[in-house]
Amino acid sequence: MTSQSVAAEDKPLNQLSAREIVDGVARGACSPEAVVASCLERIDAREAELGAWAYLDADHALAQARGLGKCAKPGPLFGVPVAIKDIFDTFDMPTEMGSKIYQGHRPASDAAAVAALRAAGAVILGKTVTCEFAGMAPGRTVNPHDSSRTPGGSSSGSAAAVADFMAPLALGTQTGGSVLRPSSFCGIVGFKPSFGTINRAGVKMAAEALDTIGIHGRSVDDVELLYDVFTTGVSSQGTTGAARQGTTGSARQGTTREEAPRIGFCRTFLWHTIAPETNDALDAAIAGLTGAGAKLTDVDLGQEFTGLGPARDVINCVERARAMGFEWNNHRDKISEKLTATLKKGFETPFTTYIEALELAARLRGNLDQVFGNNEVLLVPCVPGVAPDGLSSTGDPALQGLWTILHVPTITLPTHWTADGLPVGIQLVGRPRGDKVLLDVARWVMSCLRGQ
Amino acid sequence: MTSQSVAAEDKPLNQLSAREIVDGVARGACSPEAVVASCLERIDAREAELGAWAYLDADHALAQARGLGKCAKPGPLFGVPVAIKDIFDTFDMPTEMGSKIYQGHRPASDAAAVAALRAAGAVILGKTVTCEFAGMAPGRTVNPHDSSRTPGGSSSGSAAAVADFMAPLALGTQTGGSVLRPSSFCGIVGFKPSFGTINRAGVKMAAEALDTIGIHGRSVDDVELLYDVFTTGVSSQGTTGAARQGTTGSARQGTTREEAPRIGFCRTFLWHTIAPETNDALDAAIAGLTGAGAKLTDVDLGQEFTGLGPARDVINCVERARAMGFEWNNHRDKISEKLTATLKKGFETPFTTYIEALELAARLRGNLDQVFGNNEVLLVPCVPGVAPDGLSSTGDPALQGLWTILHVPTITLPTHWTADGLPVGIQLVGRPRGDKVLLDVARWVMSCLRGQ
Numbered sequence: 011m012t013s014q015s016v017a018a019e020d021k022p023l024n025q026l027s028a029r030e031i032v033d034g035v036a037r038g039a040c041s042p043e044a045v046v047a048s049c050l051e052r053i054d055a056r057e058a059e060l061g062a063w064a065y066l067d068a069d070h071a072l073a074q075a076r077g078l079g080k081c082a083k084p085g086p087l088f089g090v091p092v093a094i095k096d097i098f099d100t101f102d103m104p105t106e107m108g109s110k111i112y113q114g115h116r117p118a119s120d121a122a123a124v125a126a127l128r129a130a131g132a133v134i135l136g137k138t139v140t141c142e143f144a145g146m147a148p149g150r151t152v153n154p155h156d157s158s159r160t161p162g163g164s165s166s167g168s169a170a171a172v173a174d175f176m177a178p179l180a181l182g183t184q185t186g187g188s189v190l191r192p193s194s195f196c197g198i199v200g201f202k203p204s205f206g207t208i209n210r211a212g213v214k215m216a217a218e219a220l221d222t223i224g225i226h227g228r229s230v231d232d233v234e235l236l237y238d239v240f241t242t243g244v245s246s247q248g249t250t251g252a253a254r255q256g257t258t259g260s261a262r263q264g265t266t267r268e269e270a271p272r273i274g275f276c277r278t279f280l281w282h283t284i285a286p287e288t289n290d291a292l293d294a295a296i297a298g299l300t301g302a303g304a305k306l307t308d309v310d311l312g313q314e315f316t317g318l319g320p321a322r323d324v325i326n327c328v329e330r331a332r333a334m335g336f337e338w339n340n341h342r343d344k345i346s347e348k349l350t351a352t353l354k355k356g357f358e359t360p361f362t363t364y365i366e367a368l369e370l371a372a373r374l375r376g377n378l379d380q381v382f383g384n385n386e387v388l389l390v391p392c393v394p395g396v397a398p399d400g401l402s403s404t405g406d407p408a409l410q411g412l413w414t415i416l417h418v419p420t421i422t423l424p425t426h427w428t429a430d431g432l433p434v435g436i437q438l439v440g441r442p443r444g445d446k447v448l449l450d451v452a453r454w455v456m457s458c459l460r461g462q
Numbered sequence: 463m464t465s466q467s468v469a470a471e472d473k474p475l476n477q478l479s480a481r482e483i484v485d486g487v488a489r490g491a492c493s494p495e496a497v498v499a500s501c502l503e504r505i506d507a508r509e510a511e512l513g514a515w516a517y518l519d520a521d522h523a524l525a526q527a528r529g530l531g532k533c534a535k536p537g538p539l540f541g542v543p544v545a546i547k548d549i550f551d552t553f554d555m556p557t558e559m560g561s562k563i564y565q566g567h568r569p570a571s572d573a574a575a576v577a578a579l580r581a582a583g584a585v586i587l588g589k590t591v592t593c594e595f596a597g598m599a600p601g602r603t604v605n606p607h608d609s610s611r612t613p614g615g616s617s618s619g620s621a622a623a624v625a626d627f628m629a630p631l632a633l634g635t636q637t638g639g640s641v642l643r644p645s646s647f648c649g650i651v652g653f654k655p656s657f658g659t660i661n662r663a664g665v666k667m668a669a670e671a672l673d674t675i676g677i678h679g680r681s682v683d684d685v686e687l688l689y690d691v692f693t694t695g696v697s698s699q700g701t702t703g704a705a706r707q708g709t710t711g712s713a714r715q716g717t718t719r720e721e722a723p724r725i726g727f728c729r730t731f732l733w734h735t736i737a738p739e740t741n742d743a744l745d746a747a748i749a750g751l752t753g754a755g756a757k758l759t760d761v762d763l764g765q766e767f768t769g770l771g772p773a774r775d776v777i778n779c780v781e782r783a784r785a786m787g788f789e790w791n792n793h794r795d796k797i798s799e800k801l802t803a804t805l806k807k808g809f810e811t812p813f814t815t816y817i818e819a820l821e822l823a824a825r826l827r828g829n830l831d832q833v834f835g836n837n838e839v840l841l842v843p844c845v846p847g848v849a850p851d852g853l854s855s856t857g858d859p860a861l862q863g864l865w866t867i868l869h870v871p872t873i874t875l876p877t878h879w880t881a882d883g884l885p886v887g888i889q890l891v892g893r894p895r896g897d898k899v900l901l902d903v904a905r906w907v908m909s910c911l912r913g914q
Binding site for chain 1 (some may be wrong): 574643
């Protein structure tokens with residue numbers, strides 16, 4: 011499919027993909043302002059129920075869209091509204107991090123990732139609800155598919171806003187499972203690139219050995235569009251790159267590979283946590299992929315990997331405790347019970363235990379080549395099941411966090427829905443630095459399983 | 463030597479070691495306020511020439527010292543003034559990062575490292591001059607031993623202040639050689655722990671795969687005192703730890719080991735950059751250490767390590783460029799020519815080149831066990847020679863940066879002085895995570911070479 015065949019006019023602008031927006035704007039079929047206005051209209055209609063936004067200034071978003079007209083060179087995201095998790099610094103919007111401590115806090119500058127988006131022509135639509143400091147204490151967002159259920163977290167608002175057609179793309183962060191879990195619960199694509207891919211300057215640190223910036227979108231093509239902005243040399247900074255990148259005003263969709271991929275199916279040592287619907291999702295995926303010619307082989311992680319759960323917990327607690335010394339010492343009364351327990355555990359953990367956890371993770375990263383064998387990606391469970399009832403918990407991060415600590419790229423794909431209309435994503439895991447291969451395979455997988 | 467034998471009264475308070483201060487305060491021999499006042503007096507006398515401070519509020523420093531009296535439990539740094547490089551956020555002092563862009567900038571909170579120091583009972587004396595964003599464009603600080611020479615950088619003010627007896631300890635950061643080079647040029651101890659040891663939350667990111675927080679002091683014992691605060695579980699957060707750590711009010715000096723260490727002497731592939739005085743410093747060190755019974759063996763890094771220089775340059779440029787998107791897009795006129803060149807290079811570097819640099823570094827980290835062999839530490843050159851003439855450059859970071867990218871702990875020791883009274887430090891490199899062994903060996907080395 012080429013960009014010319016995208017019929018932007020066939021649906022409301024807020025339902026366009028990011029690539030359709032870039033293409034539509036380039037062809038003059040729609041203006042950035044009209045796209046933003048359409049997203050705002052959707053937000054206006056749905057936000058009271060969904061609670062996805064921590065900060066939204068409609069006039070400011072529209073003004074940004076109008077201001078784009080002054081750009082000499084449209085960047086690769088020209089006119090695309092992006093929602094930003096409220097732990098990224100923004101110079102023009104408050105950054106409250108889901109915490110009373112930072113009510114009304116105004117950073118002096120943009121986080122690096124936000125600056126890169128602006129330079130690429132994106133409109134920073136607003137800030138989305140995050141769990142307190144991107145941890146486990148939920149904000150007010152509900153699941154767009156069932157308001158009695160959690161949207162997942164900690165990038166709750168980002169995932170819900172994208173799923174609910176309030177924005178085509180959003181930034182999140184993942185320290186445990188904060189990008190993939192809410193994406194899976196909300197029925198969208200969630201991509202966590204290799205650790206360190208998207209620069210973290212200006213993002214509130216949670217656990218620095220784990221924190222990874224990720225992308226929420228409604229298609230593999232869209233998350234790849236954003237990924238490319240962050241990984242294409244100079245282009246993201248709007249100097250000479252847009253021309254060099256060759257995508258100016260024409261966001262081509264990725265071509266779906268023809269060759270069936272080599273996929274390892276890995277139950278992981280957490281298989282006992284799996285509910286029937288995740289079992290169904292994986293069964294269906296395996297059947298569909300095998301039917302389409304994919305070679306699936308069983309992959310076993312081996313005994314030592316079972317230590318990754320406790321290791322991630324240790325690193326998470328210790329690094330959060332250290333990172334939050336100021337808040338702990340000065341605003342302890344404004345820290346939730348959940349986070350207090352995490353920080354206390356971190357403060358009490360001996361340094362040697364922390365170093366052992368880091369060393370286990372480093373050693374197992376070195377074993378990944380052997381684990382993957384000849385496979386391009388692994389197919390693994392993403393979440394135990396559908397989004398849990400209630401809003402007091404954002405669900406279990408174990409199935410996502412296992413891969414976060416390994417620093418490998420992971421993506422969740424919305425391939426499966428229960429009879430009740432609730433999504434259950436599957437998870438694909440890439441080899442170390444195999445981000446592009448993972449995206450390629452993910453596109454192929456979606457082409458096989460779409461509509462299931 | 464036990465703490466009881468420290469005669470705090472024999473010298474001006476500003477010349478006391480941090481351990482002597484803790485001990486003196488605990489014994490009632492001096493008050494935190496008197497110590498701070500003595501440091502301020504020294505600053506008053508010398509700052510016009512030295513230019514070490516970016517921000518200093520004498521009243522506020524004294525008020526902090528007086529406020530310590532209210533602490534129920536004195537922490538392990540009770541009453542110790544510490545100088546902070548001006549890229550660490552401080553809630554009560556401006557954080558300008560050596561850049562006009564951030565003139566008068568007031569962060570909302572403390573960096574994690576600063577919060578840990580306060581919780582341990584330290585007085586945050588003030589903010590020290592840094593090169594622009596901890597890079598290569600110098601501030602106004604001069605070398606305390608010869609005001610026509612650079613103090614080194616980028617932690618220029620931190621090293622100069624400690625060397626000049628304005629503060630017993632200071633925090634710095636090292637992305638290339640920013641802790642060890644100025645320490646070496648200023649004749650003090652500079653310690654860069656293993657990558658990730660001191661939490662970086664609230665520190666302006668330069669290059670996130672390299673940035674390492676380090677410590678400037680006048681003795682191995684003092685830098686270890688600070689290191690212990692950051693690595694001793696809960697103690698640094700002032701909850702129950704001071705008691706648990708067992709150092710409350712009694713900062714015992716480390717015991718110098720009796721056994722001679724196993725030391726590998728490594729010329730590195732940069733030996734051709736070495737001036738006679740560094741050659742002399744290493745010759746003298748080898749003679750002294752061998753005379754004291756140390757077993758020295760020659761160690762060769764092997765051909766592949768020569769790629770680390772270019773790799774560090776790539777990572778430094780790319781990550782700085784990405785981290786500084788906001789400043790680049792909005793305040794380009796306030797960025798120095800030196801940094802502009804770095805950022806441009808970063809923006810122009812292909813992502814694949816960046817990933818190759820990261821992968822080379824990761825692979826060579828895996829070779830370090832083989833490089834070290836049976837040795838506990840390596841003895842290597844720290845700087846080409848004495849601090850260069852002039853203030854337009856802070857010197858060559860190559861000899862320090864080689865180890866920064868390897869993430870191993872390193873320390874420079876002021877073992878050698880030229881006939882002109884200029885210091886030339888040597889460098890010891892620890893095995894991965896061998897921070898404590900490195901400090902132990904460093905103490906032994908100083909005991910052998912002191913007074914050379």
